[in-house]
Amino acid sequence: MRRLILILLLLVVPAVAALADELTAAAVITALKLGATPEAVTAQINNPANTVAQLTPADLANLKAANVPEAVVHALMAKASSPAPTPMPPTPDNPKLVDVVRMVKSGLSEPVVLEQLRRSGEAFQLTSNDVVYLKNAGVPESVIAFLVTNKNFPLTTPTPTTPPAPTLTPTPTPEPKETTIEGIVLYKPTFMQKNRSGRLIFKEDEVQWVDAVDPKESFSFHMAGVEKVWFTCQARPTESFCYQLNIQIVKGARYRFKDVKQESGSNEAVKAIETWIKKHFPAVPWGPPDVSS
Numbered sequence: 001m002r003r004l005i006l007i008l009l010l011l012v013v014p015a016v017a018a019l020a021d022e023l024t025a026a027a028v029i030t031a032l033k034l035g036a037t038p039e040a041v042t043a044q045i046n047n048p049a050n051t052v053a054q055l056t057p058a059d060l061a062n063l064k065a066a067n068v069p070e071a072v073v074h075a076l077m078a079k080a081s082s083p084a085p086t087p088m089p090p091t092p093d094n095p096k097l098v099d100v101v102r103m104v105k106s107g108l109s110e111p112v113v114l115e116q117l118r119r120s121g122e123a124f125q126l127t128s129n130d131v132v133y134l135k136n137a138g139v140p141e142s143v144i145a146f147l148v149t150n151k152n153f154p155l156t157t158p159t160p161t162t163p164p165a166p167t168l169t170p171t172p173t174p175e176p177k178e179t180t181i182e183g184i185v186l187y188k189p190t191f192m193q194k195n196r197s198g199r200l201i202f203k204e205d206e207v208q209w210v211d212a213v214d215p216k217e218s219f220s221f222h223m224a225g226v227e228k229v230w231f232t233c234q235a236r237p238t239e240s241f242c243y244q245l246n247i248q249i250v251k252g253a254r255y256r257f258k259d260v261k262q263e264s265g266s267n268e269a270v271k272a273i274e275t276w277i278k279k280h281f282p283a284v285p286w287g288p289p290d291v292s293s
Helices: 001-010 025-032 037-045 055-063 070-079 097-105 111-118 128-136 139-148 268-280
Strands: 176-184 197-202 206-211 219-224 226-234 241-249 255-257 290-292
Touching: 025 037, 025 055, 025 070, 037 070, 097 111, 097 128, 097 139, 111 139, 128 139, 128 206, 176 268, 197 268, 226 268, 241 268, 255 268
Parallel strands: 226 290
Antiparallel strands: 176 197, 176 255, 197 206, 206 219, 226 241, 241 255
16 A cells, blocks of 8 residues: 555655655556656655665566666666675684583583583683673573683693703804914025024014024014915825925015924924914915925
């Protein structure tokens, strides 16, 4: 009856708001056939007091077959009520509460559920959403109160772990910037010059010869000015015995340092010079040794 009144209003008094009702595709087709203007029908469709029934594919086909103007069809489609979305089942923030609800819905008594919760040792720490979830699921208030308070859960204090003792990295002993090598003879190859006993002092880039007898015979030079270094060795069945170290200065003097223990078969001092030079001045070139039979 109300739809008929609405159709009559669409026909007779299009400017007057109709009674609130749900418009259908069939009612719109009937109103247009009875002489209602498309504008009047569209106005009633857009009237906030009216609703439009959900349009089915059959409704759309009927509207097209009845030559309903597209403006009216679009207005119907825009106003058509959509089905209410299916509400999602509520879920707890703590997924373990699903097991609690399952125990309650299985028919277990409250004392049994509470005892099971006590033995589980779980601290649930409920949120407001969890409490509402339990209430809506029909969980007894005594169980909810037990889960909220957690008074009967055993409190476990984690055993403090002793951190491992820090590994102490020994502080490296700073390498000396200078060294003194004793037991050296400054070899003089000419008959008129005597060999000189003394020691070599390596101090950073500087090399000092300290004469053991006459300080005036002392001198120094820099490793940056060394052209090359090489040994003088004596051939032996197993390996050559290197007893003298030679240093050639670029466009300058040549120094020959013998090991004072050469005669006893030791070349400890000469090897010490070699070690220092190769370690601290790796760029200094080494020439092939002079080998005598």
